[in-house]
Amino acid sequence: MVTGRSAALAALLVVLSSASRAADSGAEPVFKFFQEEANATTALRRAAPIDRSPLAVDVITAEEIKASGALNVWDILRFRVGMDVIEGRSDGGADRAVVSVRGIPRDSVTELQVLIDGRSVYSPLNGGVLWEQLPVQIQDIERIEIVRGPNAALYGSNAGTGVINIITRRPSKDFEASATGMGGTQDFRQGQAAVETAKQSWGARLSGSDRAQDGFPKADGTGAANDWLREQKMNFRSWFAVGSRTDLEALAGVVKQGHGVNMTNDPQAQGLDHFQALHATHGFDGGSTLEARVSRTDDDIASSPDINGVLSDTRYWQYDAEAFHSIPWADGRLRTTYGSSWRYASARSNTIFGPDAGNVTNRSLRGFMHQEIQVTDSVSLLGGVSLETDNIGGFHKDFQVASLWSPLEDQSFRASYARANTTPGLLSRYAQISFPVGGGVSGSLAGNPSLNPSPLTDYEAGWTGRFLDRAVAAEFTGYYMYIQDHVNIDVDANAALPGSVFAETYDNTNTVELRGMEASLKWRFAPGRSAYANYTRETVTDQDHHSLYINTTPKNKFNAGVDLALPERLRLSANAGYKDAYLADSNTGTAQDVIPAYWRLDARLGWQATPKLELFVAGQNLLAASRREYIDGLVVPRMIEGGMTLRY
Amino acid sequence: MRLVLLAAVLIVAAASARAEDVVVVAPESPSGPYREALQGVCDALGSCPAVLAAGDEVPPGVRVVIALGGRAARQPYSARTALVTALSPGFEARSRPGSGAVARVRMTFSPENFARRLLLLKPGARSAALLWSEPASRRFSEAVREAGKRLGLAVTTVEVSEPGAVPKLLRDLSPVDSLWLAPDSALVTPMVFDAACEYARSAGVSFFAPAPALAERCGLAGLAPDFRSAGLRAGAAAREALAGSVPDVDAYPAPPGPESNTEVFASSRTRAGR
Numbered sequence: 001m002v003t004g005r006s007a008a009l010a011a012l013l014v015v016l017s018s019a020s021r022a023a024d025s026g027a028e029p030v031f032k033f034f035q036e037e038a039n040a041t042t043a044l045r046r047a048a049p050i051d052r053s054p055l056a057v058d059v060i061t062a063e064e065i066k067a068s069g070a071l072n073v074w075d076i077l078r079f080r081v082g083m084d085v086i087e088g089r090s091d092g093g094a095d096r097a098v099v100s101v102r103g104i105p106r107d108s109v110t111e112l113q114v115l116i117d118g119r120s121v122y123s124p125l126n127g128g129v130l131w132e133q134l135p136v137q138i139q140d141i142e143r144i145e146i147v148r149g150p151n152a153a154l155y156g157s158n159a160g161t162g163v164i165n166i167i168t169r170r171p172s173k174d175f176e177a178s179a180t181g182m183g184g185t186q187d188f189r190q191g192q193a194a195v196e197t198a199k200q201s202w203g204a205r206l207s208g209s210d211r212a213q214d215g216f217p218k219a220d221g222t223g224a225a226n227d228w229l230r231e232q233k234m235n236f237r238s239w240f241a242v243g244s245r246t247d248l249e250a251l252a253g254v255v256k257q258g259h260g261v262n263m264t265n266d267p268q269a270q271g272l273d274h275f276q277a278l279h280a281t282h283g284f285d286g287g288s289t290l291e292a293r294v295s296r297t298d299d300d301i302a303s304s305p306d307i308n309g310v311l312s313d314t315r316y317w318q319y320d321a322e323a324f325h326s327i328p329w330a331d332g333r334l335r336t337t338y339g340s341s342w343r344y345a346s347a348r349s350n351t352i353f354g355p356d357a358g359n360v361t362n363r364s365l366r367g368f369m370h371q372e373i374q375v376t377d378s379v380s381l382l383g384g385v386s387l388e389t390d391n392i393g394g395f396h397k398d399f400q401v402a403s404l405w406s407p408l409e410d411q412s413f414r415a416s417y418a419r420a421n422t423t424p425g426l427l428s429r430y431a432q433i434s435f436p437v438g439g440g441v442s443g444s445l446a447g448n449p450s451l452n453p454s455p456l457t458d459y460e461a462g463w464t465g466r467f468l469d470r471a472v473a474a475e476f477t478g479y480y481m482y483i484q485d486h487v488n489i490d491v492d493a494n495a496a497l498p499g500s501v502f503a504e505t506y507d508n509t510n511t512v513e514l515r516g517m518e519a520s521l522k523w524r525f526a527p528g529r530s531a532y533a534n535y536t537r538e539t540v541t542d543q544d545h546h547s548l549y550i551n552t553t554p555k556n557k558f559n560a561g562v563d564l565a566l567p568e569r570l571r572l573s574a575n576a577g578y579k580d581a582y583l584a585d586s587n588t589g590t591a592q593d594v595i596p597a598y599w600r601l602d603a604r605l606g607w608q609a610t611p612k613l614e615l616f617v618a619g620q621n622l623l624a625a626s627r628r629e630y631i632d633g634l635v636v637p638r639m640i641e642g643g644m645t646l647r648y
Numbered sequence: 649m650r651l652v653l654l655a656a657v658l659i660v661a662a663a664s665a666r667a668e669d670v671v672v673v674a675p676e677s678p679s680g681p682y683r684e685a686l687q688g689v690c691d692a693l694g695s696c697p698a699v700l701a702a703g704d705e706v707p708p709g710v711r712v713v714i715a716l717g718g719r720a721a722r723q724p725y726s727a728r729t730a731l732v733t734a735l736s737p738g739f740e741a742r743s744r745p746g747s748g749a750v751a752r753v754r755m756t757f758s759p760e761n762f763a764r765r766l767l768l769l770k771p772g773a774r775s776a777a778l779l780w781s782e783p784a785s786r787r788f789s790e791a792v793r794e795a796g797k798r799l800g801l802a803v804t805t806v807e808v809s810e811p812g813a814v815p816k817l818l819r820d821l822s823p824v825d826s827l828w829l830a831p832d833s834a835l836v837t838p839m840v841f842d843a844a845c846e847y848a849r850s851a852g853v854s855f856f857a858p859a860p861a862l863a864e865r866c867g868l869a870g871l872a873p874d875f876r877s878a879g880l881r882a883g884a885a886a887r888e889a890l891a892g893s894v895p896d897v898d899a900y901p902a903p904p905g906p907e908s909n910t911e912v913f914a915s916s917r918t919r920a921g922r
Contacts, residue, residue, distance in 0.1 A: 027861045027862050030680070030862055031836065031841075033682070034837070061810040063812060064812075173807075565816075612822075
């Protein structure tokens with residue numbers, strides 16, 4: 001019997017062994033070879049594999065963006081792990097959304113750096129990002145990379161809770177032209193078009209869009225608010241290869257806006273924002289690359305009448321220059337990146353800096369070095385330091401240390417310790433604002449010349465794994481971070497402006513603590529078919545017990561969705577998200593309010609009628625006729641729109 | 649008889665001296681495609697040269713290094729050593745410090761040959777789509793398009809920025825007679841390959857896979873150098889380098905290579921309609 005069992009076992013082993021050999025002699029070794037080669041070529045100018053990153057990285061592809069049916073950039077970010085999006089209509093102007101990573105959403109999320117093609121679009125005026133005014137169109141976005149966690153050693157100030165890099169399409173097609181027209185509820189109308197051409201040594205793309213929509217409904221049911229929007233955007237991107245080693249790029253964009261502002265007197269605002277950028281890359285002997293970028297940004301916003309009943313005209317402009325050299329050496333086991341950047345940011349306003357302020361300015365200069373060390377085939381260490389000096393806030397240093405361990409193929413563990421500073425904005429330094437508070441009296445908000453940078457310290461660990469021929473990707477991250485000297489607005493009678501009965505000013509004596517975990521799972525179960533789910537848990541405490549910090553972050557968030565290629569060239573995408581209750585608070589809003597927990601569903605159905613024609617219908621916030629997300633007296637309505645895209 | 653023996657000894661000595669002039673740098677314990685390529689190198693040189701792992705010091709006096717794989721290709725070598733790279737699909741052959749000669753054996757072949765071979769496999773074909781991803785493939789795909797135009801074959805080049813986008817890219821593709829997946833390291837994954845294969849089957853177009861084993865997996869045609877022939881070409885390039893002339897296979901688009909550099913998989917010919 002024993003002999004019989006042994007024989008059976010031997011036979012089984014032989015069968016398994018031959019099955020294994022059969023697999024080895026087939027396609028698997030070829031796939032393994034190409035995967036090995038993919039890992040060996042990360043020195044190319046490509047995004048490093050996610051499982052080689054020292055921080056949690058989430059990449060949103062062009063396909064996912066298109067499938068989402070998103071109308072706004074913030075809608076693309078809404079269902080991603082670790083992200084929080086509030087569609088708001090701030091009374092202050094065109095700041096129509098609050099996007100935050102890892103908590104403390106508010107009017108100006110100062111700890112989040114946002115880049116478009118590597119160029120910072122973080123507003124030096126008041127900190128944070130004015131999402132509606134970003135000079136980028138969804139039709140141009142190739143990829144969005146969301147890095148969660150501090151990355152100031154590479155990106156400098158304000159890269160505290162994360163960095164979002166929006167990467168636009170580099171023209172590569174011989175010729176392509178596309179046009180999309182769509183319309184929907186809220187009297188939404190949008191037309192957009194793009195044309196691109198590329199040859200062996202150059203390429204260019206031009207795109208434009210025009211959009212109009214009515215104001216959102218008022219929460220009290222009295223009709224539409226005065227926050228209508230009319231907006232035109234135009235973008236240009238071109239590249240030119242000089243020989244085989246040098247690549248030059250020129251980028252430009254302009255956004256022209258007219259919109260209503262939801263305030264007493266129904267003011268209207270006009271905005272004109274534009275940028276120009278040059279980017280050069282040169283490859284040297286040995287594989288090192290030098291990148292240089294210069295850019296200019298100019299934003300002009302005029303509002304009439306403002307809260308005091310006068311014409312408000314505010315303009316800020318910024319010049320940036322950056323260069324860095326990245327050198328792989330020791331067979332690619334070491335990579336050193338060093339560089340420096342310079343920024344000149346200036347603003348003027350007849351209402352927010354006082355009548356005699358003139359131009360207010362901040363200059364910053366930064367140098368940084370980053371080192372990657374592949375200790376063994378499975379262990380890497382990374383570290384970097386950035387030294388920066390600013391007119392506002394003075395000198396500060398940021399750093400990052402991380403280790404990566406990949407004990408098995410497609411399994412990677414990481415741990416990191418980092419510090420990243422947030423520098424005060426021009427407004428928090430120079431503000432001189434008086435505003436009516438009712439009853440014929442006024443209050444004031446004054447800047448504080450003594451503000452320091454706010455250092456954020458982060459400890460985090462994570463795991464990334466892929467399974468089933470990489471069809472399943474999973475990720476888990478846990479973190480603890482605290483922000484010292486955090487900038488708040490507090491009442492301070494000593495800072496009162498003449499005629500004010502109460503006064504507020506900025507101070508940075510607070511310490512905010514953030515703890516959380518993030519988990520995500522994505523499964524591509526068939527070509528063109530995938531499903532995902534992610535869960536985020538965040539807790540915020542603060543020393544001064546400001547409700548702005550403690551209760552504004554929903555504790556639990558859960559998102560799930562599918563992207564399905566269906567028969568008859570149909571494609572269905574659906575994204576659903578749940579958020580715990582949270583307190584909506586705003587620097588510029590009129591009141592605080594608790595927003596109950598809610599689910600939100602966005603979906604899109606597309607039909608590729610012919611290779612050149614697609615018809616689609618999409619909807620946002622489908623589960624409710626309207627929902628309050630913020631506190632400015634508006635609700636977010638259910639939106640449904642349809643349209644068609646022609647591509648040649 | 650003594651004369652014959654002496655001649656034989658001299659030939660053996662000459663051959664062994666030749667082998668010491670050449671080393672192969674490859675992944676430790678080369679397996680699969682690397683081993684196949686190494687076999688090709690041995691066959692081309694007549695004997696197997698020493699095999700070093702990436703990171704090992706190359707002995708002084710070595711005149712030619714054959715680097716198998718991207719990791720080996722990126723390693724710095726003496727400027728007096730000629731370098732032949734193979735099996736490094738994503739390696740962009742920028743010149744090395746000291747400008748030592750570099751010959752690169754590509755896993756693709758001349759665009760002209762490619763277009764001709766497509767027409768050979770699929771007579772009457774009028775259109776083809778080529779999926780590519782690596783920066784190193786950009787100019788190759790453009791050159792294939794130009795070569796196709798000269799031969800009356802409309803080649804649509806499709807850049808794949810994200811492997812997950814392949815199904816959608818394929819669905820959006822105008823109807824074509826044949827589809828080719830470039831041997832890009834970022835592109836040849838089971839998911840992408842199976843998506844392209846499924847598309848080819850359902851659309852009834854010929855699918856040319858970048859390696860014989862992949863063609864077998866899909867059950868359709870293949871059109872690419874196999875790994876052994878890449879090794880053979882690398883060995884031949886090393887011999888030319890020893891003779892004093894480093895073959896200029898680094899120029900891009902590559903000049904028409906020898907026919908041996910193009911492999912039409914025998915088992916696939918019938919399926920491709922030949």
